[in-house]
Amino acid sequence: SPTLEAPPLLELRNVTKSFGAVAALSSANLVLESGSIHALVGENGAGKSTLVKIVAGLYERDSGDFYFRGEHVDFRSTAKANAAGIVLIYQEPTLFPDLSVSENIFVGRQPYGRFGRIDRAAMRRATRELTDRLGVKIDPDRIVRGFSIADQQVLEIAKAISRDARVLVMDEPTAALSGVEVDRLMAIARSLRDEGRGILFISHRFDEVFALCDTITVMRDGAFVSSDPIGAVTEDEIIRRMVGRSID
Numbered sequence: 001s002p003t004l005e006a007p008p009l010l011e012l013r014n015v016t017k018s019f020g021a022v023a024a025l026s027s028a029n030l031v032l033e034s035g036s037i038h039a040l041v042g043e044n045g046a047g048k049s050t051l052v053k054i055v056a057g058l059y060e061r062d063s064g065d066f067y068f069r070g071e072h073v074d075f076r077s078t079a080k081a082n083a084a085g086i087v088l089i090y091q092e093p094t095l096f097p098d099l100s101v102s103e104n105i106f107v108g109r110q111p112y113g114r115f116g117r118i119d120r121a122a123m124r125r126a127t128r129e130l131t132d133r134l135g136v137k138i139d140p141d142r143i144v145r146g147f148s149i150a151d152q153q154v155l156e157i158a159k160a161i162s163r164d165a166r167v168l169v170m171d172e173p174t175a176a177l178s179g180v181e182v183d184r185l186m187a188i189a190r191s192l193r194d195e196g197r198g199i200l201f202i203s204h205r206f207d208e209v210f211a212l213c214d215t216i217t218v219m220r221d222g223a224f225v226s227s228d229p230i231g232a233v234t235e236d237e238i239i240r241r242m243v244g245r246s247i248d
Contacts (some may be wrong), residue, residue, distance in 0.1 A: 007070030009034045009198040010055065010086070010167055015064030017050050024050040028064070029224035030217055032167065032198045037189055039209040039230070040202045042219035043242050048202055051219070052169055055200070056088040057081030069166070085166035091175050093152040097145035101138055102127040105159045130158040134188050150181035157188060168192060169200045174208060186212050206235050220244055 010032040017025040025047045032038050042048050053059040054066070057075035066073050068084055075081040078088070095104050102123040103110075111126075113119035127140035136154050144155070153173060160168055170189070174182045189199050189212060203209050209216065210230060218225040218241045225241045 006034065007067065008032060009036075009069060010200075011065075011067040012051070012054070013065040013067075015051070015054060015061045015066065017054060017059060017062050023222055025054075025061075026222040027224060028054075028219065028222070029227070030200075031227065032200055033215075034166075034198055035193055035196045036215055037193050037199045037201055037213045039213035039216040040200055040219065041204065041209065041216060041238060041242060042225075045221075046219040046242070047222040048219055049171070050222075052088065052171055052200070052202065055081070055086060055167070055169060057086070058088075082163065082165075085164060086169070087156075087160035087163070087165040087167070088169045088171065089153060089156050089160070089173055091172055092149060093156045095144050095147070095152055095155060098143065100141050100143055101155060102140040104144055104155055105130065105162055126162065127158070130162055133161070133191070134158060135191065136184070136188070148181070149176045150178070150185070153177075153185065154188065157192075161192070165197065167198045167200065169202075171202045172204070173201075174203065174205065182208065206238070210235065218242055 008031045012028055012030040015025055015028040016023070028047060028051045030051065040048055050059065054061050057078040057080055060076060073084065075084065096107060099107065105127055106123050111119045111122045124140040131138045134154060134157065138151065138154065157168065173185060177185065192199060201213055213230050215227065216230050216233060216238065217227040218238060220242060
């Protein structure tokens with residue numbers, strides 16, 4: 001019997017969003033598959049950040065369809081999107097500086113042991129397992145104050161994985177990172193992809209996009225332009241589509 005193909009992890013069809021008289025999205029389309037790192041590119045004002053905020057539950061769309069794992073969804077808050085398994089990894093994460101690494105990862109859902117006490121040993125163990133899975137050495141007991149942005153992002157990713165996030169949205173995640181930190185983030189992204197998660201990677205750095213991503217979607221003026229396997233397009237073609245004319 002023919003096997004039914006799994007639906008895409010996430011799909012937007014003809015999504016629109018206006019702010020007063022300004023149409024931020026006139027027709028956004030996106031298909032993110034499991035086990036994929038999908039680049040979303042476009043000039044400033046192309047609608048990328050509005051699309052991301054709809055995916056993450058920060059904005060509600062005006063019209064169009066949003067499917068998550070084959071189900072028609074309306075995330076009216078980031079909490080609802082998070083609970084479903086969609087997490088936005090910010091350029092500059094907002095962690096609790098006076099808490100430890102493990103406390104930040106399990107904030108609001110600490111495991112309790114006997115006598116109703118927080119099971120700190122379980123938190124440490126789980127944190128070590130998470131950071132080992134991501135290939136990163138971070139002491140679970142270290143206080144987060146003073147962490148580099150790169151290490152804060154790793155913590156946010158570990159927190160997302162601990163909640164079994166299926167979709168991680170990385171919006172210009174490398175903007176404040178050094179070369180070594182970018183390489184580490186890419187290695188983490190590939191390991192998440194290999195676990196069957198989907199990553200939406202927004203970047204204007206084409207070297208990173210072409211090194212990391214398997215699919216690339218172009219937006220222009222709030223609308224979908226194209227989506228292709230990364231090997232089927234060149235940088236020049238992508239730039240032409242982004243700006244809507246050939247570049248001399």
